[in-house]
Amino acid sequence: MKKTFSLFLAISAITLSSFAKSNQEDPTYDWFKKTTEVIHFQLNKAAQTYQPGKNPRSVNPNGTVRLAGLTDWTTGFFPGSLWYGYELTGDKKLAEDAKKFTLALDSIRNIKNTHDVGFMLYCSYGNAYRITGDKTYLPALSDGAANLYARFNPKIGVIRSWDFPWWNYPVIIDNMMNLEYLYWGAKQFNKPEYTNAADTHALTTLKNHFRKDFSSYHVVDYDPATGKVLRKATHQGLTDESAWARGQAWGLYGYTVCYENSKNPKFLQQAENIAKFIMNNPRTPKDKIPVWDYDVHNALETDELAPRDASAAAVIASALLELSTQVKDGQKYIDYAEEILKSLSSDAYLAKPDENSYFLLKHSVGAFLYNSEIDTPLDYADYYYLEALKRYAEIKKIQL
Template sequence: MWKQAIEDALAKTKVNITRFGDLFPHVSENDIYDLNPNTDWTDGFWSGLLWLSYQYSGDQAFQEAAQKTVASFKQRLADNVALDHHDIGFLYSLSSKAQWILEGDEDAKQLTLQAADVLMKRWRPKGQYIQAWGPEGDEQNGGRIIIDCLMNLPLLYWAYEKTGDAKYQEVAVAHADLSRRYLVRGDDSSYHTFYFDQETGEPLRGGTAQGYHDGSTWTRGQAWGIYGFALSYHYTKNPLYLETAKRLARYFFDRLPEDDVVYWDFNAPVNAETKRDSSASAIASAGALEILEHLAADDPDRAYLEAGVQRSMAGLVKSYATIGKEDAQGLLERGSYSVRGGAAPDDYVIWGDYYYLEALLRLEKGFKGYWYE
C-alpha cells in the first residue's frame, strides 16, 4: 500500500515541476494551487517534496528542480524577502539543509547557517522565547509564541552541531522548555499560542489564532507538538521532551474519528459540515514515527504508537489521497489552512503533501526527512 502511494505522489510531483515552473505552491482554490514567487512561509515544503522525491527515485529531474529552489532561497535571504517571522526553519531545513544532507554542498551548508542567524534575531531574552510573528515590540504579537515554532528549532540545534557555538543550542532549549511549560496543558492537550509580557516575561494567557476557541485543541498544533518535542529529544536527549511527545501523541491518536483522519480541532462540534485537516494527521504520523526511532523494542508505548500511525496513514491513503486522480495537483484532499479565517478551509495544502510523503518514505524506506542528518 505504501509503495503504490509513493509512486503516485512522485508522478504528480514530477508533473507539478512543469506546472509550477519557478513558482511555489501554497494552498489551493478550486483544486488549483495558488503559486507565489518564494514569498510565503510554506515554500520550503515544495523544496522538501522535490528532495524527498529525488532521494527515493534518483531521478535527476527532481534533483535539478530542487536545486533551483535552493537558488531561489539563497536570493530570498540575500534580499531579505518575507523573513520577519519564525518559520525560517520550515523554509531552510527543507531546502538548503536538505541539499547539504543529500549532496554535501558547502554553499548550501553556509546558506543554512545564515538562515539560522536570521531565526536568532527572533530571540527575546527578557521572556526567553522566540517571537513568532511581527516585529519586536509589536503590540499584538510582540509577546507571543506558537506551538508551530517547535518545528523551527531543529535549524538552531543543527547550527550548534555545525559551528560549536552554544548560543544556538541555548536558545532552542530555552524556547522548548518554555513551550513545554506553557503550551502543553495538564491533560496533554495544547494551546496554539501563549502570550507573555514583553517587558517582564511574565506569562499572561493561552490563546489561539487557528483553533476553535482559545482553550480548544487545534489538531495541527497538537501534531506540531508531537513532532517538535520528538525532534528536541533527538538533539538534546532530554527525556522530558520524549515524554511530552508521547503524551501529545496519545492524546491525538485516542481521538481519531471513525475514518482515522482528524477534524480541524478536537473541540469543534462534529456534524456533516465539520472540516477535516488531513495535514494534521500526516504531521502527527511523521512525528510518531520519529518518536518510535527512540523507543526500545519492549517500550510499552511502542505498540500503541505503531497502531496509531498505521491507522492514520491507512486512513489518508484510503480516503484522502488523490491516488488514481491523474490530474490532481495535490497529494491529499481536505487539508485546512485556516477554518476560522475562511482561508483554504478544505483544500490542498503543500505542507500536508510534504508530511504525507515524508511519513510514507519513513514507513517504506526508513527515510527521516531533513530535520537532522
C-alpha cells in the same frame, strides 16, 4: 490524454523496478508501491508546471492554484517535497528539479521578521544539503539560522514567532517545529548558543503552552519586559481553549525532535504525553485523520463545519514514526502511524494521477476561522506525508 497516460505508465515502470523482489512478498508492498507511483507522477508533473520562486501552495475554491512567493511561510515545502520524492523514487530528474526550486529561494536568507525561516529554509536548503552534501547550500542556511536565533529573548526564554503589532510578544506552538533548524545549525556552524536557545524555548513552552490533558494552546503572548504570560489564546483554532489539530501535531513533532537532539527526558515525556492525547482522543475518526480542531464537535453540530485535516494527520504520522525510534516500546507508534499512512494513501485522500493540480493529498484545512484553505490540498500536507513515507520505509526496511 493518451500522452499523459503513457507518461504515467513509463514512470510507473521505472518506480516498480526500484523495488526488490522481497518487497513483493510483503503485504506492505501493494499500497506503498501504488502510492510511490502516484507520487512519482504528480511530482514530475508539478515540477514541469510550476515555476521556481512561485511554488504551489494550495488550490483556491475556483480551482486556480494559490502560489507561494518568496516571503510566504510555506514556500520551502515544495522544494522539500521534490527532495523527498527523489529519495523515494531514485529519479534523478526530481533531484535536478529540487535543486532548481531550492536555489530560487536564496533571498530568504535575509528575512528577519518571522520564525518561519525554519520552514522556509530548513525544509528546502536543509534537505538539499542533507541529501547532496553540496556546500553551496550552506551560506543561506547559515544566515537563516542566525536570523532565527536573533529572535530569541533570553529574558523571556522563547523565540518570538510574529511581529504582528496586535500582540506583545507572541509565541505559537508551531514554533516548536523550527527548533530542529537551530539544533542542526549549532552542530554545523559550531554555535552552542543555538542549542541553548532551542532547549530554553522548549522548556518555557512546556511550562506555559500546555493544559493538564497535554493539549496545547495555539498562542501564548508574553510581556517583553518581564516575561509574564499576558494571554493564552488561539489564532487558528476553534476557541482559545480548544485543541487545534495541527497545533497538537506541531507540539508532538517538536518535542520528539527536542528529545532526539538534547536527550532531555522531560522532552521525551512530553512527546509521549502529547501522543497519548492524540492517539486516545475519542473524537478521532476511525480512519485516524482528525477533524481540523479536536473540540469542534463539542461546540458545533453541523458536519459541514468539521472538515478533516490531512496536514495534521501527516505531521502526526511523521512525528510518531520518529518517536518510535526514541523509545523501547515504539511499536504502538509505528502501528498508529501506519494506519494514518494507509488512510492518506487511499482513494479518499490521495489524488489520482493528473488530478488535484498535481498535489498529492486532498482534504486539508489551513485556517478555518478565516475561511482560508478549507478542504483543499496544502503543500505542507504533501511534505510531511512524504517525510512520513520515507521514515516508514526505513523502519520497515522497504528497499526504494
